[in-house]
Amino acid sequence: MxxxxxxxxxxxxxxxxxxxxxxxxxxxxxxxxxxxxxxxxxxxxxxxxxxxxxxxxxxxxxxxxxxxxxxxxxxxxxxxxxxxxxxVQKALEHMAVFARDRAVKAKRGAVTGSVGKTSVTQMVMQGLTRAGRAHSAIKSFNNHIGVPLTLARMPADTERAVFEIGMNHADEITPLSEFVAPHAVIITTVGGAHTENFPDGDEGVARAKAEIFDGLIPGGLAILNADNVWFDFLQREARGAGALVAAFGEAGGVDAKLVSHVINGDRAEITARFHGKEIAFSLSHTGKHQAMNAMSVLLMLEALDVDLESSIAALEGAAALDGRGKVRRKAFKDGQITVIDESYNANPVSMTATLQSLGKHPKAADSRKIVVLTDMLELGTEEAALHASLAPVIAANDIDKVYLAGPLMRHLWDALPPALRGGHADTAAELLPRVIEDLQGGDVVMIKGSNGSKAGLIAKALLAE
Incomplete structure (x- = not known):
């Protein structure tokens, strides 16, 4: 046929x-x-x-x-x-709306937030695939081309779909959300991303993220992070747009509550309460921030008519993505190193979360925890202070040595105690030989930074060594 x-x-x-x-x-x-x-x-x-x-x-x-x-x-x-x-751009947008409307059975979800969009979208897609004919982007297509393109690629017999929506400026999310017309949306968290484009800082970012409610179908579901300082604001905006609200987090009274997160080897063991019912599962993502993301995924999958058993199985089967927390062991010199690749991108929120995750990561008594960081970009006038502010986070999380690349990371270097300073260079390429020379078998090393500051170069080199 x-x-x-x-x-x-x-x-x-x-x-x-x-x-x-x-x-x-x-x-x-x-x-x-x-x-x-x-x-x-x-x-x-x-x-x-x-x-x-x-x-x-x-x-x-x-x-x-x-x-x-x-x-x-x-x-x-x-x-x-x-x-x-x-x-041609307008033609693509017309194709997107046509494809959306011809897929008459499709329930649609959309994901935005300052961090975690791609990981959450991919976890949701794992669950949608288990439930029937599902559709999503082949990669992080979340802009004015990527979102309508993903819609235009949606087959007419699609039953469920999920879309990632990103932004760098105000008024970018509204048209993308209106193209998707989602039945449910997630805002993973708000803070510390693209603030150079928002004179009012995180408040402007929060308003821009709230644009995702503009396309939400009447009576649709807004899934929000109750632990985020912008929760009350986002909840008001969602309800003002006619949305229902579901909350996730560690706070009391939420719909999906993270109760415990314990790292066990290369996986994290999770206990949660979902609408008051205790559930347990494991994740290949060891970071606590990914366990929090999983709470939002459970709520999204429920909204798109995926049963809880399938949702949990999907979360357990979801692999960590390259550059977003994937853990690999690699033969190195006289032993083996553990590489935690968080190199895809960075802002103060995601940087803090991954440093805290590294602090919880198990290590042998004679091994070290090493962090390699490159500049966080697009932070505006507070960039120096935001880099320096990572020093107490590092000091509180059992990290042995810190290697830094980039002019902005110099502010963190100056704020670190001398005992933690491993090395600083102007670029990732210049820092790499020092990192390779100093690493020892048994080390657990995490790499993170913005795409533009080339953290990925260091991760690739360590995994190739």
Whole structure:
């Protein structure tokens, strides 16, 4: 039986109001996927000639050579069928809404927050997959292109879907949430991310995160972190938007309460109370912040009609993601080191959480806990103080040596007791040889920093050594 196409050409024209051209005899009239990167395009895909650093129209010929079924363009281009539209980005957005509305059975969730968006989205997706035909992004597609693209890729028979929504500025989340029109949303936490773009700091970030309620369907569920200082504000905003509210955290009276978190080898043993019922499970993510994230996942999966047994099984089976807490052991010099890779990104909230997690991580009596940190970016005028403020967190969490890279991390270096200072360099590349030279077998080493400050370079090198 021939598989149902993702899009027919007629659907494309109907969704976008575009004009088909170059559709000759023998054309399939249908497409099996969508892409805007000609290098990643698969035969049978729709190619979107979006304008980024380069104009996508420059790559349409290459896309046709790679087997594109059709290109969405502003002008006719030889080599294959084109759907002509005035604005390719707007066409993608129209496709997103069309795909959302044709998937009439799909219950949709959306996830935002200052930290943990991708991990939570992936954990939710694990549960949705167990419950039926599920859909989500193939990676962290959470911006003005990624969210509508993920919607446009959603098959018509989808039963459940989850979308990650990010932002750097105010007024970015509202249109994305309106495209998704979620039945339930999670705000993981608020604080310490992209504050350079918000003159009023975390208050502005909280207001921007609350934009996710703008697209929530009437009577939809807002899942909020009761331990976050912005909980009361977000709860008021959610209810003002007509949402129901469910809370998670360690506080009393919440719907999903984290009772205990104990690291056992490479896993964390979790005890929780879910609507008053005690449950227990384990996670491959050892950080306590991920146990907290799991509480929100349970509430989201419930809202999307996944039973509790399947939800717990999904959490137990979810693997830690690269750069987001994955623990690996690696032969090193005269023994073995444990590498905790938290290198994907960083802000003060996530940095504090992972340092506290490292403090709880078990180690042998003769081994050390080492932390390697690179600059946290986009923190605005408080960046120096925010870096220095990590010193007492480090001192309180049984960490033996600290290695730092970047000009901003110099402020933390100056605030550290001399006994904790392992080394500082201007860049991650310059710090790496010192870290490799000083590490010993038995060490537990955690790497974290912003993408732009290249923490990942250090993690990759240690895992390759």
């Amino acid at each position: 021939k598989p149902t196409p993702l899009w027919t050409f007629d659907e494309l024209a109907k969704a976008t109001g575009g004009t088909l051209t170059g559709v000759g005899e023998g054309a399939s009239g249908a497409a099996s996927g969508i892409n805007f990167d000609s290098r990643a395009l698969q035969p049978g895909d729709i190619f979107l000639a979006l304008k980024g650093v380069r104009d996508g129209h420059d790559f349409v010929a290459q896309a046709f050579q790679s087997g594109a079924a059709i290109a969405v363009t502003r002008r006719p281009i030889e080599g294959g069928p084109c759907l002509l539209v005035p604005d």
